[in-house]
Amino acid sequence: xxxxxxxxDEGVQRGVEGGSGGGGNGGPVCGEDVELGNAGAGxxxxxxxxxxxxxxxxxxxxxxxxxxxxxxxxxTAAVRAADLGANTLQIFxxxxxMWRSKPADAEQIRGMRAVREQYxxxxxxxxxxxxxxxxSVDPIIRPKSIDAFRSEIQRAEAIGAEFLVVHPGSCxxxxxxxxxxxxxxxxxxxxxxxxxxxxxxxxxxxxGSGAALGSRFEELQRIRELTGELCxxxxxxxxxxxxxLAAGFDVATIEGLRATVRxxxxxxxxxxxxxxxxxxxxxxxxxxxxxxxxxxxGHIGREGFRRILNHPKLRMKPFIxxxxxxxxxxxxxxxxxxxxxxxxxxxxxxxxxxxxxxxE
Numbered sequence: 001x002x003x004x005x006x007x008x009d010e011g012v013q014r015g016v017e018g019g020s021g022g023g024g025n026g027g028p029v030c031g032e033d034v035e036l037g038n039a040g041a042g043x044x045x046x047x048x049x050x051x052x053x054x055x056x057x058x059x060x061x062x063x064x065x066x067x068x069x070x071x072x073x074x075x076t077a078a079v080r081a082a083d084l085g086a087n088t089l090q091i092f093x094x095x096x097x098m099w100r101s102k103p104a105d106a107e108q109i110r111g112m113r114a115v116r117e118q119y120x121x122x123x124x125x126x127x128x129x130x131x132x133x134x135x136s137v138d139p140i141i142r143p144k145s146i147d148a149f150r151s152e153i154q155r156a157e158a159i160g161a162e163f164l165v166v167h168p169g170s171c172x173x174x175x176x177x178x179x180x181x182x183x184x185x186x187x188x189x190x191x192x193x194x195x196x197x198x199x200x201x202x203x204x205x206x207x208g209s210g211a212a213l214g215s216r217f218e219e220l221q222r223i224r225e226l227t228g229e230l231c232x233x234x235x236x237x238x239x240x241x242x243x244x245l246a247a248g249f250d251v252a253t254i255e256g257l258r259a260t261v262r263x264x265x266x267x268x269x270x271x272x273x274x275x276x277x278x279x280x281x282x283x284x285x286x287x288x289x290x291x292x293x294x295x296x297x298g299h300i301g302r303e304g305f306r307r308i309l310n311h312p313k314l315r316m317k318p319f320i321x322x323x324x325x326x327x328x329x330x331x332x333x334x335x336x337x338x339x340x341x342x343x344x345x346x347x348x349x350x351x352x353x354x355x356x357x358x359x360e
Contacts, residue, residue, distance in 0.1 A: 061120075063088040063318035064278075064338050066331060067127070074104065074159065075111035082119035084335050088318045090125040090165070093155040097130055099144055104155045113160055123162035123318055125202070125238070125275060128152045134186035135169030135179040135213055142186070145169070149190040156199040163274055165202045165238045168213040168223060177222075179213050184226035191233045202238040202274055207246035207290035215247040215288070217267040224272070236272045239264070240322075241308060242279035242293070245300055248286040252304035261313055270313055278319040278338055280305070294323050294330060295337040302341060309342040 065088030068077040074091070081089035094101035116124065129152065132145045149166065156164045171179025191197065203223055208215030213223070224235045241251060249263075250256025264270060280298030282291035296302035308314060319342075323334045 060316060061087060062315070062339075062342050063123070064320075064335065064342060065089045065121075065318065066321040066335050067091065073111070074108040075115055078112045078115035078119070078121055081121055082115065084332050085339070086335060087120055088123055088125075088320060089121055090127055090320045090322070092129075093126045093152065093159060093161075094129070096127070099129075099131060099148055101129075101148070101151050101155075104158050109159055123275070124160070125163040125165055125318075125320060126152065126156045126159070126161045126199075128164060128166040130167075132166065133169040134166070134183045134190075135171040137174070137178075137182055142182075146186050146189045149186070150194075153190060153194060153197065153199065153201075157194075157197065161199050163202050163236075163238070164199050165204050165275075167204050167206060168219070170211045171213060172211040174211075176213065176219065179211070180219060180222050181226065183213065183223050184230060187223075187227045187233065187235070188230040191231055194233075197233050200234040200236050200274060202236050204238045204277070205240055205243050205247065207243045208248075208288040209290065215243070217264060221267050236274040237268055238275050238277060239273055240277035240279060241300060241305075242277070242281040242298070243290060245281045245285050246283055246287050246289055246291075250285055251308060252285070252300045254307065257304075257307055257311065261311060265313070273317065275318040275320060276308075276314070278305070278309075278321050279323055292323055294326075295321070295334050295341070302337075305338070306341045309338070310344055315342070 065086035066081060066084060067090040068080040068084075068086075070077045070091055070093075074093075077091045078089065093104060116122065129148050132148050132152075133141055134145055134149065136142045136145060152164060152166075168183050169179070171182065187201065203214065203220050205217070205220060206212045206214040213219050220237055224237075227233070227235050244251050244260065249260045251260050261270075264273060278295065280293035280295050280300045281287075282293040282298050283289040284299050293299075295305055300308075309319060319338060321331075321334050321338060323330070325331050
């Protein structure tokens with residue numbers, strides 16, 4: 001990937017030892033007459049009407065899905081998602097708690113792509129290894145993190161994933177701005193030498209425990225901005241509902257959701273929020289503790305999720321579960337709940353339309 005060298009490079013170098021490489025926020029620009037790709041809310045053909053206006057030929061389906069496990073086979077994860085009733089999914093492309101990994105098997109890739117096409121499983125998100133800390137400047141952890149993330153990118157490209165989700169990392173003992181700079185430089189390093197990326201890197205918001213970056217939208221935005229000054233890799237955001245609540249965003253109430261969406265729109269740009277992780281929270285707002293709960297059984301609650309899933313500006317985003325499976329069938333029950341809460345029944349509740357207008 002072509003590297004950009006300018007004055008911004010010098011600015012982000014401060015506090016990071018031996019930084020070089022890249023990450024960015026570019027991406028394809030759609031023309032007026034276009035068929036939208038698999039990534040995002042769904043496959044929607046757009047045609048031009050007689051008066052020059054664009055019209056939807058096929059309404060986009062709501063994308064509601066779940067994280068499934070490969071159990072030794074990529075195809076297994078896709079089949080499991082389809083069996084549960086999902087039309088989008090997230091996976092780990094390798095062990096999430098080991099540095100060492102190997103390239104994805106070509107036969108498995110073909111099998112997964114066939115299942116995704118058969119059951120319309122789009123988009124596919126890959127969650128990066130939990131050991132990766134792109135904000136670290138430790139002489140051992142930093143190069144391992146960059147190498148591991150480069151491998152994640154390579155596997156995501158080979159598998160054909162639309163999104164690659166990563167936590168920004170922790171900058172323990174250093175100023176936040178230095179941690180942000182370290183992440184941008186690490187992203188640059190990870191994509192250095194790669195061809196133009198098709199997969200979009202998504203920075204995930206965090207609950208804000210310890211020195212973890214990403215609990216504030218401004219931190220995520222600054223990472224994306226700096227990365228864009230260093231290279232051309234496409235970068236966006238993944239917002240986790242549990243993390244939002246734990247970080248202090250009151251997404252469980254009408255007023256709080258309205259304020260959160262407006263803040264995200266102002267700071268991040270909702271067009272850059274590619275997907276959501278749908279998780280209830282075992283801990284209350286502002287706890288800064290990341291503990292996922294089943295949908296409707298935590299501090300966001302069923303009505304909180306109904307409002308989130310039906311918000312006019314969020315409804316068409318993919319929502320992917322990362323909820324616990326404490327009892328057999330919890331995964332199916334959570335996905336069923338997510339889909340049921342996504343449906344508006346205006347015949348039963350005429351107030352719902354007013355509620356959604358109030359949220360917006």
